[in-house]
């Protein structure tokens with residue numbers, strides 16, 4: 001008998017149709033079993049177990065004395081202390097997708113690229129932006145007296161529709177209550193959603209953020225559609241409070257007497273998204289366009305989240321220190337408008353992976369029963385995420401990889417039929433060949449060329465991270481900010497170092513007074529981004545904001561590359577004891593001023609700059 005814990009003892013029975021196991025000599029048999037720590041999987045445990053059985057991987061339900069290949073956390077990155085392998089959560093993701101943080105991150109992008117980011121409803125953060133909310137609504141009403149808006153108020157950090165209410169006028173906000181202790185986002189309510197069977201519904205799509213550096217995003221081909229249980233009417237004072245008409249949350253609608261459980265994927269109150277698309281396409285809707293808009297929404301949203309995620313990442317897993325690599329399945333909640341435009345409602349860092357639902361046996365008495373719709377979609381998402389993260393396949397792929405045309409050079413039409421990992425299909429060598437084709441499709445870097453121009457804040461974040469100095473921090477101190485200004489040669493007769501200090505103090509104080517996290521002092525990334533935009537606007541007055549920012553980033557990156565080169569020359573000069581070509585100063589202050597290279601003028605120096613940039617993105 002095999003000792004417990006040995007790989008052979010842990011082998012699950014061979015699924016029907018799976019290739020036979022060899023006696024340890026065949027290629028497939030020699031491949032070690034991937035180990036997955038499921039001890040912190042919480043409510044995703046059932047779906048994870050099924051996925052592991054299908055893959056014939058090894059589950060470690062109580063953890064393992066030796067490190068595992070993959071750690072599956074139900075809640076957050078910090079569920080376990082891990083120093084190796086891969087973990088299914090990014091540090092900081094939960095904070096990043098909270099309603100207020102997400103709204104702020106998207107708003108920064110809306111300031112830069114208003115057209116590209118019009119998939120997120122206009123939002124205000126309460127209580128701090130209440131006066132702004134009142135003033136802007138008044139102004140918009142004056143400009144367009146026919147505009148009769150509705151707003152939705154959502155408490156920050158809330159979920160499952162908790163504490164959400166609709167209002168017709170800013171004065172209806174329940175300010176007297178606990179807004180100070182429980183801040184919220186107030187958002188324009190989308191009054192004309194697409195209806196099916198007269199019901200409002202939303203889409204839960206699963207997105208895999210496979211890696212931050214380089215950015216890799218996959219989208220699941222199928223998702224879930226969650227239906228309201230009362231026929232929809234546009235909001236009026238009379239129906240504003242009717243949650244079963246306006247809110248699509250499963251957790252709310254399950255309690256309506258009208259909720260329909262169905263074992264079929266295309267009927268009932270929860271259906272597959274593919275069944276909706278099928279129905280729409282039979283009515284002549286161009287579903288390729290719907291998909292391409294959804295893909296674009298997902299990529300743009302992740303582009304908005306990435307800068308701050310990178311700050312969290314370097315703080316929790318500093319370069320050079322042992323740590324796991326991360327990936328994460330995100331739940332995107334999307335509403336299709338009547339004109340089929342997808343709108344982002346929210347992003348969930350811990351989308352429910354439960355594959356059972358509650359059924360009310362008698363009034364107030366609930367029982368958990370299997371949900372075939374959930375199982376079909378969620379098991380595929382977990383299993384195919386694991387397949388993509390397979391550490392042995394990765395190694396094999398790394399060994400096989402040939403230099404090829406970068407994905408960003410190919411401009412393709414966005415479609416849900418994006419590329420999958422080629423190795424997946426190599427059925428002669430791959431024991432996974434008996435599994436269904438992967439449900440996750442790569443969308444980034446596949447479509448990188450169409451979206452890279454949006455990644456400006458990510459480059460600002462790279463500057464921020466460079467000047468953070470102390471490993472493990474997420475805040476920039478005043479000295480770090482001064483060094484940034486000095487090294488990038490941003491101060492001049494119009495912008496003295498005293499002005500730099502005032503800018504730092506003003507912006508940092510304001511951001512820290514509205515932040516919920518008072519643990520760390522110093523300048524957070526958003527404050528740095530604001531300061532950076534401010535500097536860009538001062539320097540390049542006549543340009544649109546995104547060009548001002550892009551030009552200043554180019555300028556800063558150029559200065560830093562030049563500085564690094566000079567430092568390198570200096571250090572070589574010292575080691576080789578040769579006279580240095582330039583007068584070396586540690587802060588780079590006394591160099592001959594380099595000309596700021598225009599954006600499209602590729603001199604030798606800008607090519608170096610391009611190399612530098614491609615390394616950083």
Ligand code: ADP
Nearest residue numbers: 121158159160161162188189190247248249346
């Ligand atoms: P929660 O995290 O509490 O579920 P959501 O932001 O997902 O909060 O909102 C709950 C529900 O309210 C959504 O599923 C959707 O049906 C509805 N909803 C949210 N925002 C809007 C909006 N701007 N316009 C129309 N409906 C919305």
